[in-house]
Amino acid sequence: MRRSEQTVPVAIGPAVPPPPLLEKAVLEGGARLAELDAARALVWSGGPGEFPNELPGSIEWVQLPAAGIEDWFTAGIFARHPGVRFTSAAGAFAASVAEHALMLLLAGVRYLPEQLRAASWRQRDFFPHVGSLRGKTVTIVGAGGIGRALIPMLVPLGAHVIAVNRTGNPVTGPGIPDSVETVPADQLGKLWSRTDHVVVAAPATAATRHLIGADELARLQPTSWVINVARGSLIDTDALVAALAAGQIGGAGLDVTDPEPLPDGHPLWVLPNAIVTPHDSNPPQLRLAAFADHVSANVARFVDGRELLALVDVERGY
Amino acid sequence: MRRSEQTVPVAIGPAVPPPPLLEKAVLEGGARLAELDAARALVWSGGPGEFPNELPGSIEWVQLPAAGIEDWFTAGIFARHPGVRFTSAAGAFAASVAEHALMLLLAGVRYLPEQLRAASWRQRDFFPHVGSLRGKTVTIVGAGGIGRALIPMLVPLGAHVIAVNRTGNPVTGPGIPDSVETVPADQLGKLWSRTDHVVVAAPATAATRHLIGADELARLQPTSWVINVARGSLIDTDALVAALAAGQIGGAGLDVTDPEPLPDGHPLWVLPNAIVTPHDSNPPQLRLAAFADHVSANVARFVDGRELLALVDVERGY
Numbered sequence: 001m002r003r004s005e006q007t008v009p010v011a012i013g014p015a016v017p018p019p020p021l022l023e024k025a026v027l028e029g030g031a032r033l034a035e036l037d038a039a040r041a042l043v044w045s046g047g048p049g050e051f052p053n054e055l056p057g058s059i060e061w062v063q064l065p066a067a068g069i070e071d072w073f074t075a076g077i078f079a080r081h082p083g084v085r086f087t088s089a090a091g092a093f094a095a096s097v098a099e100h101a102l103m104l105l106l107a108g109v110r111y112l113p114e115q116l117r118a119a120s121w122r123q124r125d126f127f128p129h130v131g132s133l134r135g136k137t138v139t140i141v142g143a144g145g146i147g148r149a150l151i152p153m154l155v156p157l158g159a160h161v162i163a164v165n166r167t168g169n170p171v172t173g174p175g176i177p178d179s180v181e182t183v184p185a186d187q188l189g190k191l192w193s194r195t196d197h198v199v200v201a202a203p204a205t206a207a208t209r210h211l212i213g214a215d216e217l218a219r220l221q222p223t224s225w226v227i228n229v230a231r232g233s234l235i236d237t238d239a240l241v242a243a244l245a246a247g248q249i250g251g252a253g254l255d256v257t258d259p260e261p262l263p264d265g266h267p268l269w270v271l272p273n274a275i276v277t278p279h280d281s282n283p284p285q286l287r288l289a290a291f292a293d294h295v296s297a298n299v300a301r302f303v304d305g306r307e308l309l310a311l312v313d314v315e316r317g318y
Numbered sequence: 319m320r321r322s323e324q325t326v327p328v329a330i331g332p333a334v335p336p337p338p339l340l341e342k343a344v345l346e347g348g349a350r351l352a353e354l355d356a357a358r359a360l361v362w363s364g365g366p367g368e369f370p371n372e373l374p375g376s377i378e379w380v381q382l383p384a385a386g387i388e389d390w391f392t393a394g395i396f397a398r399h400p401g402v403r404f405t406s407a408a409g410a411f412a413a414s415v416a417e418h419a420l421m422l423l424l425a426g427v428r429y430l431p432e433q434l435r436a437a438s439w440r441q442r443d444f445f446p447h448v449g450s451l452r453g454k455t456v457t458i459v460g461a462g463g464i465g466r467a468l469i470p471m472l473v474p475l476g477a478h479v480i481a482v483n484r485t486g487n488p489v490t491g492p493g494i495p496d497s498v499e500t501v502p503a504d505q506l507g508k509l510w511s512r513t514d515h516v517v518v519a520a521p522a523t524a525a526t527r528h529l530i531g532a533d534e535l536a537r538l539q540p541t542s543w544v545i546n547v548a549r550g551s552l553i554d555t556d557a558l559v560a561a562l563a564a565g566q567i568g569g570a571g572l573d574v575t576d577p578e579p580l581p582d583g584h585p586l587w588v589l590p591n592a593i594v595t596p597h598d599s600n601p602p603q604l605r606l607a608a609f610a611d612h613v614s615a616n617v618a619r620f621v622d623g624r625e626l627l628a629l630v631d632v633e634r635g636y
Contacts, residue, residue, distance in 0.1 A: 095450075095452060095475075095476065096450050096452065099424070099428075099450055099451065099452070099475055100428060100448075102424065102475075103421075103424035103425060103428045103430065106417070106420065106421035106424060106425075107421060107424075107425050107430060110417075110418060110421045110595075112421065112425055112430070112593070112595070113434055115594075115595050115596070115598075116431055116434060116593065119582075119587040119588070120582050120587070121579035121580050121581075121582075121596040122596060123579070123596040123597060123598055126595070126596060126598050126601075127598055127601040127602060127603075128601070128603065130418075130598050130599075130601045130604070131604075132413075132414050132417055132604050132607075133417065134413060134414065134417070134604075134607070134608070134611075135607065135611070152474040153474045153475060155474075156470040156471045156473075156474060156493055157413075157417055157420075157471060158413060175474055260439075261439035261441070262439050263439075264437075264438050264439075269437040269438070270437070275430070275434065276433075277428075277430070277433050277444070278433070278439040278440060278441040278444060279441060280433075280441055280444050280445055280448050281448075283444075283445035283446070283448045284445060285445075285446065286448070286449075286450050286452075289450075289452070289453065290452070293452075293453070
């Protein structure tokens with residue numbers, strides 16, 4: 001038997017030719033590229049509307065390109081292919097957003113915005129304002145993909161991390177040490193006084209709207225930075241502007257805002273202790289690269305017969 | 319025997335009263351505070367000029383506050399106290415500088431300076447410029463305290479790290495995985511083409527002057543950031559300004575410059591892809607906090623009879 005016949009054949013669709021990054025990912029995962037009819041797996045980079053009505057009987061597994069797959073349920077894709085395992089891209093895009101959150105937090109804590117504006121060697125003016133995450137407590141509200149990706153980035157900086165989730169069940173995962181505290185969301189009110197910095201990474205729901213408002217901001221420290229990489233509605237913008245203007249907190253680093261887009265002339269564009277990036281923590285070229293990494297990892301697992309990442313649970317609907 | 323008699327007595331000098339942060343550090347290390355005459359160890363936060371000519375015979379160990387201890391050799395302190403072990407603060411101050419380097423690198427790679435200046439929701443303009451360290455190769459020139467502290471901060475971001483030292487002997491230490499490559503300095507020329515970003519963290523010597531000049535900059539990528547947290551002289555400033563102005567590299571993040579202080583109106587203050595902070599990566603309040611952490615760790619080791627950190631080798635002179 002030739003080597004190519006021993007290697008697992010994987011198809012990529014729907015774009016012809018497929019993105020080179022995805023071809024590379026399949027090969028790096030240890031499989032070979034094949035046409036759909038001759039493949040055991042399909043890596044799909046399009047939407048549910050373009051998805052084939054029928055798949056060849058040889059297809060055992062389909063990798064989807066999205067983290068949230070509500071549309072795929074709505075389109076009936078899973079019901080139509082009952083014998084096929086589907087995996088989503090859940091978790092694949094979290095790392096870039098977490099990296100952005102870390103950047104905003106470090107830039108704030110180390111007083112970068114004022115230093116950039118100064119354009120002058122004002123060492124003695126800046127010294128007292130340059131902080132560090134070492135020994136500081138960072139509370140991450142929301143322990144989904146982004147929160148869990150951020151924890152291993154914060155720990156080597158010497159920060160103490162508190163992860164807030166719904167249940168309070170200890171957050172675990174690769175690179176998450178036992179020293180990380182997990183606190184249930186209904187205890188969040190008790191955390192503010194011992195929180196140095198907050199990263200908001202929770203989903204936007206009725207329950208999380210204005211999770212951070214005037215009361216919460218008043219209980220943080222004058223050196224606290226508030227970072228939001230989730231949804232603008234989780235923070236009460238008016239209360240935040242008031243706290244920033246009064247120096248009640250150190251500053252805010254926001255990749256998402258309410259309203260969004262943030263209109264020109266808004267106070268958040270002008271306040272010296274606010275950093276706003278226009279929801280660009282995960283731009284298209286980084287999304288494709290992250291999807292390719294995910295594909296490569298899952299192809300390797302498929303080839304080895306190991307458990308796949310982000311397997312869709314069709315019964316439970318996610 | 320009362321508990322206080324079982325606990326190791328440690329003195330702090332010369333300031334009276336001692337800095338509360340140092341008192342706390344001694345207690346956290348598991349020792350108790352004592353006068354010099356009744357102590358087994360001395361934590362010293364002053365200079366060599368104020369150091370006692372004679373120490374009580376009960377003193378077994380002295381913790382010094384400096385990382386470089388040439389002055390203490392010159393003052394004859396070690397020769398005068400042959401039966402006493404001395405430890406320096408070597409390594410204690412590296413983490414803050416490493417954190418600053420990470421901040422400069424992330425701010426650059428994620429295009430923060432332009433985004434701050436824009437003060438407008440220009441998402442589509444920024445998307446193509448927002449990068450990530452994931453999958454990128456970061457070459458750290460110099461694997462001393464700062465370089466070794468930076469490695470564990472970069473690894474969880476998915477960066478591949480190349481550490482450059484004199485010998486090429488593999489760099490090891492807490493949080494440094496086997497995936498880190500170590501390359502000897504005389505092979506540096508071969509690294510530029512596969513380097514995405516450079517962090518300069520080497521000592522300033524005749525051999526390292528203008529380590530990064532026009533040739534090296536020409537071999538980096540148009541998206542490469544060059545970070546310097548060591549000494550300004552390691553980079554040829556004129557060549558750097560030319561490369562930045564031409565867009566030959568992505569940008570430069572500099573906590574040290576040549577000349578230093580950087581005069582008002584210098585091109586590095588004006589170039590949009592240069593970030594300059596005025597040598598404030600390790601300001602006084604962070605130095606004291608870092609020294610306290612070091613004291614706490616070493617007191618705990620002394621109490622437990624374990625090996626002390628940064629033990630001075632009097633024979634070898636460091």
